[in-house]
Amino acid sequence: MSVVVTGATGHLGRLVVEGLLDAGVAPGDVVAGGRRTERLADLAARGVRVATVDYDRPETLADAFAGADTLVLVSGSEVGRRIPQHTAAVEAAQTAGVRRVVYTSAPHADTSTLVVVPEHKATEELLAASGLVVTVLRNNWYTENYVATLGQAAATGEVVGSAGDGRVASATRADFAGGVVAVVTGSGHDGRTYELSGDHAWTYDELAAAAAEVLGRPVTYRRVTADEQRAGLLAAGLDEGTAGFLVAMDQDIASGALADATDTLRTLLGRPTTPLVDGLRAAWQESSRDV
Numbered sequence: 001m002s003v004v005v006t007g008a009t010g011h012l013g014r015l016v017v018e019g020l021l022d023a024g025v026a027p028g029d030v031v032a033g034g035r036r037t038e039r040l041a042d043l044a045a046r047g048v049r050v051a052t053v054d055y056d057r058p059e060t061l062a063d064a065f066a067g068a069d070t071l072v073l074v075s076g077s078e079v080g081r082r083i084p085q086h087t088a089a090v091e092a093a094q095t096a097g098v099r100r101v102v103y104t105s106a107p108h109a110d111t112s113t114l115v116v117v118p119e120h121k122a123t124e125e126l127l128a129a130s131g132l133v134v135t136v137l138r139n140n141w142y143t144e145n146y147v148a149t150l151g152q153a154a155a156t157g158e159v160v161g162s163a164g165d166g167r168v169a170s171a172t173r174a175d176f177a178g179g180v181v182a183v184v185t186g187s188g189h190d191g192r193t194y195e196l197s198g199d200h201a202w203t204y205d206e207l208a209a210a211a212a213e214v215l216g217r218p219v220t221y222r223r224v225t226a227d228e229q230r231a232g233l234l235a236a237g238l239d240e241g242t243a244g245f246l247v248a249m250d251q252d253i254a255s256g257a258l259a260d261a262t263d264t265l266r267t268l269l270g271r272p273t274t275p276l277v278d279g280l281r282a283a284w285q286e287s288s289r290d291v
Ligand SMILES: NC(=O)c1ccc[n+]([C@@H]2O[C@H](COP(=O)([O-])OP(=O)(O)OC[C@H]3O[C@@H](n4cnc5c(N)ncnc54)[C@H](OP(=O)(O)O)[C@@H]3O)[C@@H](O)[C@H]2O)c1
Pocket: 006, 007, 008, 009, 010, 011, 012, 013, 034, 035, 036, 037, 053, 054, 055, 056, 074, 075, 076, 077, 078, 085, 104, 139, 140, 141, 142, 145, 173
């Protein structure tokens, strides 16, 4: 088996590459791709093949995908540009003779109103029409997304949001990467679409309690309206686009778009997913080291 992983210069893709090696895939059978390939020097030193993968430069895709059996297509991070980028990746996979694509999507991408969903839905549709063997991994939210919330809680003792009592079935990036590895190295996943999540869908009250435990200080959840949240974010210096995105996310959460906790990721991993407080603590410690 040879597998090429896009986005390996990012958080999730790197964890997938490391997980494949840990699972016993030979380094020479793994291609780690991204644009900032200087970030992959340590993997190259371990024998992993490093390739430039730039969705906007199809020639890089042809080179990187040549000879691969499996493409792990980690969704790109340039929101608004991902449909043509993912289209280029799927076309390159077809041309290169890749057999199977494993794609990281979003929860209930076919029906959800989640703000990030349209590009994932379109990508799932083009994959379905591609004739390739496809496994879609609809990843719920990363626990690590809430590191900034912890920063706010550390400073103010508050988690401020307009998500009401909505729930988030998050898991850590390492959990989701483990799901990718299980699918790539296991069998029976061809043609399947999985809703992947943490074992437990938590509320912002639980987020505040977890933040308090990590930070060692009282933290409470202050419910605000969408307009109040937007005003607060703008007053804190965020730009309109970022503030609007964060408010839209909380509105999605309030409407239940991230509330679906399944046992599918847990089953793929063969262990429980990482509890919220443990995932937050690790991410907080890592972000504190980065500062
Ligand atoms: N479920 C969630 O909570 C959640 C949250 C945020 C994002 N996501 C999605 O999950 C993906 C992986 O998450 P992550 O945390 O690993 O993100 P990340 O650390 O930002 O990594 C994004 C990766 O996408 C690559 N990329 C972006 N544009 C590209 C392009 N034009 N051509 C080739 N590669 C490109 C980047 O490569 P270079 O850096 O080398 O350019 C990087 O390796 C994200 O890209 C996004 O689609 C999910």
